[in-house]
Amino acid sequence: MKIKLIRTGGFIPITKEAEADVNLSDKQVKQLLEIIQPDRIASPIKDGHYYLLDIGTKSTLVDLEKVPDEYKSIFNKLKSDLKFIK
Amino acid sequence: MCRNHLNPIHCIIPPYMLTRLMESGNKKIADLAINSNFRSFRFRNDRIFFQQSSLHEKTILGLISKDTGKDIMHMEVYDCRQKTDFINVTLLWDTKTNQKLTSVAGKNVIKGGKASWDFYWQLFGRNSIDNKGLLIKQYVHFDKGMDNAYWDGRRMVYGDGDGTVFTSFTSDIDVIGHELTHGVTENEANLDYENQAGALNESFSDIFGIMIKQRFNNQDVKKSNWLIGEKVMIGPKYALRSLKAPGTAYINHPELGSDPQPATMDKYQNQPDTESGDFGGVHINSGIPNFAFYVTAFNMGGYAWEKAGRIWYAVLTDASLAQDAKFIDVKNLTIVHAEKTYGINSLEVKAVKQGWSEAKV
Numbered sequence: 318m319k320i321k322l323i324r325t326g327g328f329i330p331i332t333k334e335a336e337a338d339v340n341l342s343d344k345q346v347k348q349l350l351e352i353i354q355p356d357r358i359a360s361p362i363k364d365g366h367y368y369l370l371d372i373g374t375k376s377t378l379v380d381l382e383k384v385p386d387e388y389k390s391i392f393n394k395l396k397s398d399l400k401f402i403k
Numbered sequence: 404m405c406r407n408h409l410n411p412i413h414c415i416i417p418p419y420m421l422t423r424l425m426e427s428g429n430k431k432i433a434d435l436a437i438n439s440n441f442r443s444f445r446f447r448n449d450r451i452f453f454q455q456s457s458l459h460e461k462t463i464l465g466l467i468s469k470d471t472g473k474d475i476m477h478m479e480v481y482d483c484r485q486k487t488d489f490i491n492v493t494l495l496w497d498t499k500t501n502q503k504l505t506s507v508a509g510k511n512v513i514k515g516g517k518a519s520w521d522f523y524w525q526l527f528g529r530n531s532i533d534n535k536g537l538l539i540k541q542y543v544h545f546d547k548g549m550d551n552a553y554w555d556g557r558r559m560v561y562g563d564g565d566g567t568v569f570t571s572f573t574s575d576i577d578v579i580g581h582e583l584t585h586g587v588t589e590n591e592a593n594l595d596y597e598n599q600a601g602a603l604n605e606s607f608s609d610i611f612g613i614m615i616k617q618r619f620n621n622q623d624v625k626k627s628n629w630l631i632g633e634k635v636m637i638g639p640k641y642a643l644r645s646l647k648a649p650g651t652a653y654i655n656h657p658e659l660g661s662d663p664q665p666a667t668m669d670k671y672q673n674q675p676d677t678e679s680g681d682f683g684g685v686h687i688n689s690g691i692p693n694f695a696f697y698v699t700a701f702n703m704g705g706y707a708w709e710k711a712g713r714i715w716y717a718v719l720t721d722a723s724l725a726q727d728a729k730f731i732d733v734k735n736l737t738i739v740h741a742e743k744t745y746g747i748n749s750l751e752v753k754a755v756k757q758g759w760s761e762a763k764v
Binding site for chain 1: 487488547549550551552553554555556568572578581582585589595596597604608632643644658659660662663678679681682684686687
């Protein structure tokens with residue numbers, strides 16, 4: 318399946334995206350999205366970046382610091398492949 | 404929104420939603436919302452009380468820390484070594500030991516941090532971010548090629564840039580001043596980071612960021628180019644933002660396109676209040692109050708921090724500035740403070756009114 322990582326926010330509002338083809342079952346996707354769900358924070362980080370993961374038609378806010386070891390290579394590659402979207 | 408507590412309803416829910424929740428049929432939700440509203444009311448009133456209390460009263464209440472009144476800056480600079488945590492970091496420099504260092508990013512943030520601290524202390528008698536001598540913590544080389552700088556509520560964090568579009572985010576003093584000012588705002592009006600209040604939050608950071616740079620470089624309103632982040636963005640034609648001409652900081656950039664900032668209220672952009680909508684366009688619509696400040700400062704002449712800066716600082720620290728303030732509220736407060744300081748019929752009041760008029764607020 319295709320997954321897309323989208324980075325938004327920052328000092329100037331720019332968007333970056335990267336896509337990858339991955340072999341994940343629906344169950345694995347569900348578990349992964351639960352694990353990398355961001356913690357609630359008191360207020361948005363000023364000038365902070367935010368990451369969204371698009372799978373199919375669903376877009377979910379994610380915390381890349383919580384990505385489990387077995388998925389780190391996928392997300393590291395996605396992060397390094399991020400390209401600007403005008 | 405308030406800080407340092409665990410109940411998310413206190414922090415992340417905007418006022419209009421809170422009103423709805425207080426009327427909820429679910430007793431638990433309604434109770435939480437009412438409690439939250441009560442706490443916000445008390446917080447606002449506490450702020451007004453402490454703002455108006457005398458030095459003697461503040462001393463009795465234990466609100467004056469030992470450092471107040473002393474010209475001492477406390478700063479620590481850490482190297483994140485391109486990692487994304489704040490635990491495995493190396494202390495590069497601190498004010499106590501004043502180590503010699505070779506890191507360019509480290510030297511940049513020391514210079515920018517000192518210039519920011521000096522600005523607030525020497526002009527307004529403000530002792531650091533919280534006005535109580537808070538230790539300024541700056542983290543450089545965060546993540547691999549991160550093209551950003553941010554304030555997370557406790558620290559300032561800088562990336563090295565991707566090397567193609569952006570260089571190190573420590574390269575410009577105005578960016579460092581911008582991030583430090585987010586901390587000042589958080590300790591004063593604590594403007595919500597969404598919609599018009601969020602755009603004002605961003606605008607105060609840009610305005611004080613540019614003044615910190617102008618003062619460091621001894622530039623008056625005519626000499627300054629009013630560009631933020633002109634070194635951070637690679638290429639002589641590009642900068643992150645322009646206060647003089649919002650929407651022109653970068654035009655037809657091969658990777659980024661063009662600067663989306665409006666200069667006037669009729670061009671205000673209604674973006675979704677989400678992460679991908681920049682929380683209602685806080686970095687976009689900040690162009691409008693930025694432009695109002697530029698016009699005001701330019702018409703007053705001299706150094707921006709001498710008159711216009713004083714008025715904007717008085718507004719930022721005015722207890723009546725609401726967390727969900729709109730542009731019109733800041734416009735009205737700048738006029739009030741200009742009238743108080745310079746007189747109702749003064750040229751300064753006319754300049755402030757002209758500034759907001761040009762921005763069509």
